[in-house]
Amino acid sequence: MNNFIISCDWGTSEFRLRLINLKEEAVINEIISPNGVQSIHNRWTADSEKISKKECYLQFLLVQIEILLADQLKENKNIPILISGMASSSIGIEELPYAKIPFALNGKNAFSKFMKSNAEFPYDLLLISGVRTTNDVMRGEETQLIGIAELKELMQLNEEAICIFPGTHSKHIKISKGNIVDFKTYLTGEMFELLSTKSVLKGAVSKEDNQKVMDKLNLQSFYNGLNASQNNANLLNKLFSVRTNALFSLLSSQENYFYLSGLLIGSEIKSLYQEMPCTIVLCSGNSLFQLYQLAIEKLSFDAKTIYIEPAMMDKAAFWGQIKIFQSFQ
Numbered sequence: 001m002n003n004f005i006i007s008c009d010w011g012t013s014e015f016r017l018r019l020i021n022l023k024e025e026a027v028i029n030e031i032i033s034p035n036g037v038q039s040i041h042n043r044w045t046a047d048s049e050k051i052s053k054k055e056c057y058l059q060f061l062l063v064q065i066e067i068l069l070a071d072q073l074k075e076n077k078n079i080p081i082l083i084s085g086m087a088s089s090s091i092g093i094e095e096l097p098y099a100k101i102p103f104a105l106n107g108k109n110a111f112s113k114f115m116k117s118n119a120e121f122p123y124d125l126l127l128i129s130g131v132r133t134t135n136d137v138m139r140g141e142e143t144q145l146i147g148i149a150e151l152k153e154l155m156q157l158n159e160e161a162i163c164i165f166p167g168t169h170s171k172h173i174k175i176s177k178g179n180i181v182d183f184k185t186y187l188t189g190e191m192f193e194l195l196s197t198k199s200v201l202k203g204a205v206s207k208e209d210n211q212k213v214m215d216k217l218n219l220q221s222f223y224n225g226l227n228a229s230q231n232n233a234n235l236l237n238k239l240f241s242v243r244t245n246a247l248f249s250l251l252s253s254q255e256n257y258f259y260l261s262g263l264l265i266g267s268e269i270k271s272l273y274q275e276m277p278c279t280i281v282l283c284s285g286n287s288l289f290q291l292y293q294l295a296i297e298k299l300s301f302d303a304k305t306i307y308i309e310p311a312m313m314d315k316a317a318f319w320g321q322i323k324i325f326q327s328f329q
Helices: 038-046 053-069 141-151 188-198 216-229 235-247 253-275 286-298 308-328
Strands: 005-011 016-020 026-033 082-085 112-114 124-130 161-165 170-176 178-184 279-283 303-307
Touching: 005 038, 005 053, 005 308, 016 053, 016 216, 016 308, 026 053, 053 170, 082 308, 112 308, 124 303, 124 308, 141 161, 141 170, 141 178, 141 279, 161 235, 178 253, 188 253, 216 286, 235 253, 253 286, 279 286, 303 308
Parallel strands: 005 082, 082 124, 161 279, 279 303
Antiparallel strands: 005 016, 016 026, 112 124, 161 170, 170 178
8 A cells, every 4th residue: 555645534514634644654734624515515506617516526625635745745646535524425526325234343345436546636536435324324433433443442342332423413323243233313513503603592602612611610501501401301492591591691601602512412412321331432523522521421421431532533534544445455
C-alpha cells in the first residue's frame, strides 16, 4: 500500500480532509470546513450552468486536495482518496447501496466503489457506503467503528454492547461477536439546533460556545434537565419549560442552554434502560464527550460503560477507511 493516503470524512454539515502518513501514523495536514454534503448539494442545485452533481463534488474536492498537499507530495498522484460519510448518499457524489446487517467489524462486507483516476480527477478514489436495517440507516459511524475495532480489541467482545455515537443524528449501535447487529438513530443534535435557533425557545437559550463553560450553575442546570427527562416525562411538554425558565427568570440563557441539553440527551440516554445489563461504549469526539459522560454517570450507567477517548475517536474514521481499503483490494 502507498505510504500515504488522503482521508475524507464528509458529513452532512462538515467536511474533513487529512493527509495521512501511514508509516508514522501521523496526520501531516488537515482541512476542516462547514462545506458538508448538504452545503455542496445546495450549491449544485443553485448552479444555473448545471454541471453534473458528481462533477460539482469532484471539482470542490480537487481544489481542497491541492490546498491540502501544498508543496509536499504535490506531484504524487498515486495517493488514494478514501471517502466515507454522506458522500455516498442520494445528495452526495454518487448514491451507493447500503450494506446490510449483520455487518462485520473487520470491514469485509462494507459496500464501496472504486473510481479510477482520469484527466479531470487525477486520483484514485474509494467511495465507502453505509449500513441499513429494515427501518434505519447510517453512513460514517460504521466506518469509525471499524477503525475503533482496529485500534482497540474491546470491539471483539463476545458479549453484546451498545456503542453510542453522539452527534447531529446520534447512533446507538448494537454489536455482538464482532458484528453490528442493530442500531437506532436519535435526532438529538438536530433537535437542539432547531429548537435553539428556529423555535419559540430561541430567545431563551444562549448560542455561544457554552460547552467550555461548565461551572456549578451550568452543571446543576444540565442535571435538572436530565432529571426532568426521566421516568414517564413527556418531552414535548418538558421542552416548554425552557421558555418558562426564561420568562420567570429561573435560569440565565446560558444555564438554559445546559438545561435544554440535559432534556434532550437525557431523553436519548434513558432508552438504554431497555438494554441493561448490556455493556455501553461511549464513542465521542471532544465536543460532546463531557456532556454524555455526565449523563451516563448521573443516570447510573457508568459501571457498565467503556469510554473511548476523544483522541482515539479522532483517528477512528481514517483507520476504518484504511481497513476497508485493505479488504477491498
